[in-house]
Amino acid sequence: MRSPQPHRSGGDTQQHFQSTVSVQKLKRFNSLILVFRFAAFCFSLASAVFMLTNSRGSDSLHWYNFDAFRYVVAANAIVAIYSLFEMAASVWEISRNATLFPEICQVWFDFGHDQVFAYLLLSANTAGTELARTLKDTCTDNKAFCVQSDIAIVLGFAGNWTRMSKEASNGDHNSAAKAPPTPSPLRFSKFFQSNMRILITGGAGFIGSHLVDRLMENEKNEVIVADNYFTGSKDNLKKWIGHPRFELIRHDVTEPLLVEVDQIYHLACPASPIFYKYNPVKTIKTNVIGTLNMLGLAKRVGARILLTSTSEVYGDPLIHPQNESYWGNVNPIGVRSCYDEGKRVAETLMFDYHRQHGIEIRIARIFNTYGPRMNIDDGRVVSNFIAQAIRNEPLTVQAPGTQTRSFCYVSDMVSKKLSGALNDGRRFKLS
Ligand SMILES: NC(=O)c1ccc[n+]([C@@H]2O[C@H](COP(=O)([O-])OP(=O)(O)OC[C@H]3O[C@@H](n4cnc5c(N)ncnc54)[C@H](O)[C@@H]3O)[C@@H](O)[C@H]2O)c1
Numbered sequence: 001m002r003s004p005q006p007h008r009s010g011g012d013t014q015q016h017f018q019s020t021v022s023v024q025k026l027k028r029f030n031s032l033i034l035v036f037r038f039a040a041f042c043f044s045l046a047s048a049v050f051m052l053t054n055s056r057g058s059d060s061l062h063w064y065n066f067d068a069f070r071y072v073v074a075a076n077a078i079v080a081i082y083s084l085f086e087m088a089a090s091v092w093e094i095s096r097n098a099t100l101f102p103e104i105c106q107v108w109f110d111f112g113h114d115q116v117f118a119y120l121l122l123s124a125n126t127a128g129t130e131l132a133r134t135l136k137d138t139c140t141d142n143k144a145f146c147v148q149s150d151i152a153i154v155l156g157f158a159g160n161w162t163r164m165s166k167e168a169s170n171g172d173h174n175s176a177a178k179a180p181p182t183p184s185p186l187r188f189s190k191f192f193q194s195n196m197r198i199l200i201t202g203g204a205g206f207i208g209s210h211l212v213d214r215l216m217e218n219e220k221n222e223v224i225v226a227d228n229y230f231t232g233s234k235d236n237l238k239k240w241i242g243h244p245r246f247e248l249i250r251h252d253v254t255e256p257l258l259v260e261v262d263q264i265y266h267l268a269c270p271a272s273p274i275f276y277k278y279n280p281v282k283t284i285k286t287n288v289i290g291t292l293n294m295l296g297l298a299k300r301v302g303a304r305i306l307l308t309s310t311s312e313v314y315g316d317p318l319i320h321p322q323n324e325s326y327w328g329n330v331n332p333i334g335v336r337s338c339y340d341e342g343k344r345v346a347e348t349l350m351f352d353y354h355r356q357h358g359i360e361i362r363i364a365r366i367f368n369t370y371g372p373r374m375n376i377d378d379g380r381v382v383s384n385f386i387a388q389a390i391r392n393e394p395l396t397v398q399a400p401g402t403q404t405r406s407f408c409y410v411s412d413m414v415s416k417k418l419s420g421a422l423n424d425g426r427r428f429k430l431s
Pocket of ligand 1: 201202203204205206207208226227228229230231232233251252253254266267268269270271272286290308309310311365366367368369370
């Protein structure tokens with residue numbers, strides 16, 4: 001018998017700590033810290049070099065003849081070396097969108113010791129200033145120490161101020177997200193890291209079956225398809241039926257599904273207007289209840305989840321081309337609303353589960369996709385043109401004839417957009 005399936009991460013081979021602030025805020029915050037650390041590095045290095053090189057002729061006294069000045073050089077050198085290490089950590093954090101330590105230690109790492117170093121420089125400079133005063137005839141640069149002390153303290157306080165503003169932004173629950181569900185310790189074992197159990201809802205459909213083909217190419221993947229065959233067909237998957245790494249379940253996503261998986265590709269939903277308008281109540285149930293069920297599953301097993309959304313979330317857009325910051329112009333009571341609004345609610349649920357429960361999510365807003373296994377009767381432009389061409393009929397262009405569409409070939413959609421989306425390091429992504 002197979003042992004129970006532990007929760008496993010995506011393709012990441014290394015686990016990074018994640019902050020509770022949003023990815024963009026974390027990036028901005030880490031960049032600001034990098035600037036502070038760079039300033040601290042330049043400043044302490046310059047001070048140390050200045051002390052080491054500043055002598056007044058061979059017979060005059062040197063810095064190393066005085067304890068206090070030796071202390072100043074040592075304090076600056078320590079801060080310079082440590083700042084260098086911290087800069088490398090910042091660059092790593094920015095590139096990975098992650099934090100080096102769990103959040104509570106991270107605050108200490110970011111700022112606690114900055115304060116300690118500020119006071120180290122302050123005490124060294126106080127000692128230096130005091131000594132410089134007693135050496136009035138020999139040394140007239142005593143003000144330099146005061147300036148350096150002031151800058152050190154300002155940098156320390158600037159760090160603390162940034163920390164406070166970060167904490168304030170954490171209180172903003174619009175952008176904050178919980179940490180992901182705690183994975184099983186087995187997740188990090190070698191065997192489970194390299195093997196992935198993947199659920200694809202709607203996997204018997206057009207895009208879903210191509211996604212199955214793609215994911216089955218990797219022999220470390222086990223693929224489970226759950227489909228009610230409303231618009232999909234077993235025929236699309238016939239080459240995999242009976243394969244030891246493949247399982248096909250007749251299941252309607254409006255009912256809960258209990259399986260142990262690491263990743264969920266949630267595609268189940270009729271995509272063609274002919275089919276989604278055929279039973280609009282069922283369509284909206286599939287989008288809302290189906291997505292809730294899949295998110296519940298993702299939460300229970302700690303799986304990452306991808307939703308295939310649609311360009312139709314923009315409705316009748318007023319901006320061309322649409323970018324992700326455009327929120328759309330959607331009719332909530334029209335005959336297409338079961339699909340448009342259903343997908344919009346599904347996106348909302350994805351983000352709410354992400355913020356409230358820390359689920360790692362991806363959303364792909366797909367535009368017109370075409371290719372083999374498309375349903376010839378689905379009423380969309382590419383299948384219409386091809387069907388008419390095969391029948392030697394004139395191609396119908398709907399009025400006014402000026403409309404534009406973007407098209408993507410299904411293998412590009414699956415290979416570039418979908419199949420790798422759950423394996424990159426981001427906690428949520430909209431594309
Ligand atoms: N094809 C496109 O151009 C396009 C564009 C935008 C978005 N999308 C999205 O991509 C996804 C897949 O689209 P497609 O073109 O492969 O459509 P499709 O109709 O070929 O596939 C959908 C699959 O979901 C299954 N399904 C429907 N309702 C279900 C339910 N309640 N429970 C279980 N299974 C159910 C169907 O049987 C079918 O196998 C959909 O979510 C769709 O909204 C597709």
